[in-house]
Amino acid sequence: MKKLLAVWAVKILTIAGKIMGKKSTSGPGEIALKICPDLIKRLAGNVGKEIIVTCGTNGKTTTNNLLYTALTKGGYEVVCNNLGANMIGGIATAFASKCNIFGKFTADYACLEIDEASATKVFDHIKPDVMVITNMFRDQLDRYGETEQTMELLNNAIEKAEGVTLVLNGDDPLTTAFGENRNAKYFGISEKVLVNEDNSSEGRFCIKCGSPMKYNFVHYSQLGDFYCEECGNKRPEIDYEAKEIDLSESLKFQINGKHIDLNYRGFYNIYNVLAVYSVMEIIGVDTKHFNGLMSDYKPQIGRMEEFDLGKPFILNLAKNPAGFNQAIETVLQDKRKKDVIIAINDKPGDGIDVSWLWDVDFEKIGEAELNKLYTTGIRVYDLALRFKYSGIEPDMVTDDMEKAILNAMETDAEVCYVLVNYTALFGTQKILKAMRKEKENE
Amino acid sequence: MSDYKLKIVHLFPDFLNLYGDKGNIEAMKKRLEWRDVEAEVCLCTEGNEEIDFENTDIFVLGGGSDREQETVRQKLMEKKDAFKDYAEKGGVILATCGGFELLGNTIRKGEEETECLGILDIETDIAEDGKRFTGNVIIENSELGKIVGFENHSGRMNIKDNTPLGKVITGKGNDGKSGAEGVIYKNVFGTYLHGPLLPKNPDLCDYILNRALKRKYEDFMGLMPLGDHLEDKARRYIIKRFLG
Known part of the structure; x- marks a missing residue:
């Protein structure tokens, strides 16, 4: 009975939340867990095949949602927290939402994105069969502490998920460390793709012995073909490897000889696709029509x-230095004359410390056929200073995103990139949607 | 061609670079160049560890994770005497966060006491409950006025009779109770305010640069003021947000 009440609570609260225009999907689940503390455990029993969880600093949501899309298209029933609420409440919401009003559901798979700090707690309720770790980057230090602390949390979680099959980014010396003496498969990109990427700020020293890490090639940050001359630690044997990479239009590459062609942007998305492909092979789902499943x-x-606001405005979320550097790399790949708007907030969801702005290679924006640069967000002045001291004066410094977008609409650039951190995202999207609607009605 | 030149050495940025310390180096470099003073920035890194104390005008030592901080401590302990001598003779050092702690006598964590450089007569205890002081900070320096920054540390610093960098107005400071933040000793500046402290506090930046220039050039008259319009806005935003 408690279970049923809890399921109803989620359903009612979710509808109420929608009416109120709330974006969070973790609240209903949190309340449901108060009513029925073992709700997740009881519902997870209805998943017939594997439970797959995804952790890692960047790419969690994309990887999890890609997997969900592919499995659903393949004809399976899947439970998924695809709205990105990745703490215990969000997981509860995902399961309860899948239930009918009698508190029943059946599903083949569960795909769950889980916040690194919540993983141990979530594994009290579910036992994952497969666990993907996308990468380990320095994140918001005031929230998560140093990368080492996050790794310790994940190690504890893996210990709890006894017998789990790990799917790890084999190009990341930090992530591969989780696979030591454990059941692990690795994915990686086995050729040099991006030029001018030789700086890395994390894991530059061998995680095992502390000696400087050497690379045959670097993709970005600490990701690449790494090896340590002192202790022999090196990039593991790769089980699922991407080669023949072509970023010129769509995303074209091969995984173990299979041709992949997807209409996405961004080099980093190769990793997300690789992770999904690896999982599907491991759980035994047919990958023959992989392109179709992902479409x-x-x-x-x-x-x-x-x-489309007369010219394309491309909105991208980035939350930490590695994410921002990859976003900037993607902007650089686009050779059109462009405006760039950047917004930085410092609410708790963003990390209240904005020091990391100095760890982003913002100066590269200057090489990007840059037309006009707009800085905005709560910490607009910190951002503008970051640019000033790297020799680029922003054309506009404003706390008003709408003003920046309106101005950019009038320039003769062919495209405008809008790069924002977390809490700036929803507001910016709302403005862009409203303007698109206005444009359509003209 | 400039008559004046400063050599700034960034100590082990490959280990201690956790909080965007690059901002402090960039601020010093740009603010010198804008006044037509030449700035040479050298990186002292793994495998490239020779330190020329004679010809260095400013050392910058940042913060890092515990493991990396320990590596740097061991490397610097080999140069302890020369480093201390440099500071005693008025050499300029800016040390932030973990680097600040390394300049003291010891860092104590429970029973375990680690010897440090002893350049500053200060001692650090790592909080037993592991609680970190994290948040925006505003301090008041009698000469420079308000200085703003961000702290994130589990160290509790006892600076004894030393002069603090400022009095805490918002935030925790050295130990969360004395109301002191940082230390100024001769030309050594230590503070928990990490990362890009100087871009937003141009007066502090110029103050440090002036100390270095006057030490090197007896006839140096002081740096000319700059506009600092944007810098002031960034600083005033924080002050307004917390103090109204």
């Missing part, structure tokens, strides 16, 4: 989301 994927809000 329904709609990027989540703010993942290179395009708005």
Whole structure:
């Protein structure tokens, strides 16, 4: 009875939340867990096949949603927290929402994105069969502490998920460390793709012995073909490897000889696709029509989301230095004359410390056929200073995103990139949507 | 061609670079160049560890994770005497966060006491409950006025009779109770305010640069003021947000 009450609570609260225009999907689940503390455990029993969880600093949401899309298109029933609420409440919401009003559901798979700090707690309720770790980057230090602390949390979680099959980014010396003496498969990109990427700020020293890490090639940050001359630690044997990469239009490459062609942007998305492919092979889902299975994927809000306002405005979320550097790399790949709007907030969801702005290679924006640069967000002045001291004066410094967008609409650039961090995302998307609507009505 | 030149050495940025310390180096470099003073920035890194104390005008030592901080401590302990001598003779050092702690006598964590450089007569205890002081900080320096920054540390610093960099107005400071933040000793500046402290506090930046220039050039008259319009806005935003 408690279970049923809890399920109803989620359903009612979710509807109420929608009416109120709330974006959070974790609240209903949190309340449901108060009513029925073992709700997740009881519902997870209805998943017939594997439970797959995804952790890692960047790419969690995209990887999880890609997997969900592919499995659903393949004809399976899947439980998924695809709205990105990745703490315990969000997981509860995902399961309860899948139930009918009698508290029943059946599903083949569960795909769950889980916040690194919540993983141990979530594994009290579910036992994952497969666990993907996308990468380990320095994130918001005031929230998560140093990368080492996050790794310790994940190690504890993996210990709890006894017998889990790990699917790890084999190009990341930090992530591969989780696979030591454990059941692990690795994915990786086995050729040099991006030029001028030789700086890395994390894991530059061997995680095992502390000696400087050497690379045959670097993709970005600490990702690449790494090896340590001192202790022999090196990039593992790769089980699922991408080669023949062509970023010129769409995303074309081969995984173990299979041709992949997807209409996405961004080098980093190769990793997300690799992770999904690896999982599907491991759980034994047919990958023969992989391109077709992936074709329904709609990027989540703010993942290179395009708005036509006379010219394309491309909205992208980035939350930490590695994410921002990859976003900037993607901007550089686009050779059109462009405006760039950047917004930085410092609410708790963003990390209240904005020091990391100095760890982003913002100066590269200057090489990007830059037409006009707009800085905005709560910490607009910190951002503008960051640019000033790297020799680029922003054309506009404003706390008003709408003003920046309106101005950019009038320039003769061919495209405008809008790069924002977390809490700036929803507001910006709302403005862009409203302007698109206005444009359509003209 | 400039008559004046400063050599700034960034100590082990490959280990201690956790909080965007690059901002402090960039601020010093740009603010010198804008006044037509030449700035040479050298990186002292793994495998490239020779330190020329004679010809260095400013050392910058940042913060890092515990493991990396320990590596740097061991490297610097080999140069302890020369480093201390440099500071005693008026050499300029800016040390932030973990780097600040390394300049003291010891860092104590429970029973375990680690010897440090002893350049500053200060001692650090790592909080037993592991609680970190994290948040925006505003301090008041009698000469420079308000200085703003961000702290994130589990160290509790006892600076004894030393002069603090400022009095805490918002935030925790050295130990969360004395109301002191940082230390100024001769030309050594230590503070928990990490990362890009100087871009937003141009007066502090110029103050440090002036100390270095006057030490090197007896006839140096002081840096000319700059506009600092944007810098002031960034600083005033924080002050307004917390103090109204």
